[in-house]
Amino acid sequence: MAAVDADADIHFHGVELRLRSDEPALLDVLRARFAALPLRVRGGADAVLNFELHARDGKQQSPAPDAGMRSVYESENGDAWYDDGGDRLLVRYTGAGYAVCLPRERRVLLSVDRSATNAAWIATRPLFTLTLAELLKREGMFFLHAAGVTTDAGGILLPGSSGSGKSTLAVALARAGFGFLGDDTVFLRRENGDLSVLPFPDQIDLSETSLDLLGPLSPRTIRLPGSPKWQFDPVHAGCAVIGEGVQPQALIFPFLGGTKARLEVLSGDDALLHLAPNLLMTERDATQRHLDVLADLVAAVPSYRLELGTDLTAAVAAVEQVAANEKRQDG
Template identity: 30%
Template structure:
């Protein structure tokens, strides 16, 4: 452990000249720029008033800006409002008291013990899934109440990529339904009630991942796609609309292996403390702009149902057969932040670990797992060891050729 926080309420670790900070109480992961990092380290070490902080920062920062004192006062006010500081006489210090970790989703729903009575519902789908060598039975129910008419179709579409022909004995059972007011997710361990559609879907995904990979060192999930070639994995994080799904579908059509399109799970290899990718081969969600581009490779794409969600539309393309590897212990070769840009030449530009971390946070990296100090450390070590790039492309053939060189493990 290389954390440098004196306060037990935080985990802090330098990455380049920035400070990665984990707020243990809020389960939040963030990055402080060099000036804010210096300010935090000074306050974590001792009590300082604004004037002494300004003097210390001015001495330590080359070419300190003229508005440094104002910036410090503004930052102190923000940190005080967040509960990061305690005021002692005329000075401030990072709080020392340990704070119990809280669920970052605690305000998005209510968890009940197992056995909580669910509303009566009609069974819409009973899906047999296979993930991580485990068998699941997922029941999707409808109470007949109005509201969210497309959600069940979306969930069914996403999960269609993991449909299994047969079911093992004693599968992990999950039930997911909407009662007109809220969503319910029930397992043998707990029952979730939430009005938040995205939280309901993400909780279902989390239950599947934990059921499949609970014993495999799961330490983070992120909004990303992942493909592999010759056992070397390329991780493709990105916000919606970045072009990662289109690129992923094209690469799979060219013979690449498929590990996921929207959610990827990361685990820790026990033998060498490295990182391995755990597949979550959901059906690839393709928006209308990608349909013409992919039609030559997937002629049946027009026969897939169009599923509306969040003022958008998508078709969900299952990837089956031998395109999904059964072995998760593959080399994580590179992290690429894709961006489709019409008429742009292919460009693969290296970025720093701290730039990569900021991109991951922006795209969506789990706070529930990475707020654990040990898990945050694994994530940062991964960023220091695995090269990261920004990828700009418009031509699918050209970008596939360029990515071939990145799949040689070293």
């Protein structure tokens, strides 16, 4: 086994992420994901979550799931398995890497094939993000696949799967003056009885289609090999990054399509059904708490569906209208 010879500590909403790797380049990519968050004074973290990232030579033989494991996630590129008895999550990216997440030990062991062209992307995106979400779930911080922007009245969340247009809309809103919480992921946490949206102003991932819609942005910074999209630093892209938690104000589910922007009210029940795929069905009690938080969110704020159309200006105006209405009602 190669020595783990580089490390990085990242503070993330009261939790310390202690990252160690035998491949410093992986840590550089991860640091870049958190670079837009304000720096925190070291120490005082509620919990320390440990990640060991290994880059190894040769195709990775991912461990086979044990007999007692059940499938909790499946995609064309990989899968995830969970062992109820051992409280262990195994995430596999076909042929190129895997991660073992041990929530009771607050620890993740991650391994990728350094010769795979997309090794850095696999390690720092799907494998890292999925296991980070599982560890944070146990700390009461619940994953939501959503972009987020803010007004002075709170956070407007834009949930959706990859390709729904949430990053495109979030960047358009940020350029129109909204604060920026993130383009892909936020976390929800109960704070003194209220729900708080915790930003994750990660690097922004934009496809060529999004760039065509948005027009000139900042100089293209990175395209990690194997990544389907371009990565932009949100600060360099002109976004006013919000570092602290905010109260949720509205949920708007964006959908790419149509020619004119069209906003429709969505029932709370429908919104909850749309959010259910955010749940990774691992440890029962933590999963129940995750579902409870999502249900509390849709009960607390109004939900809408927004077909983006081809004119982002109109889509931005629709969100501005929602923000103004909610602010009036709050006032």
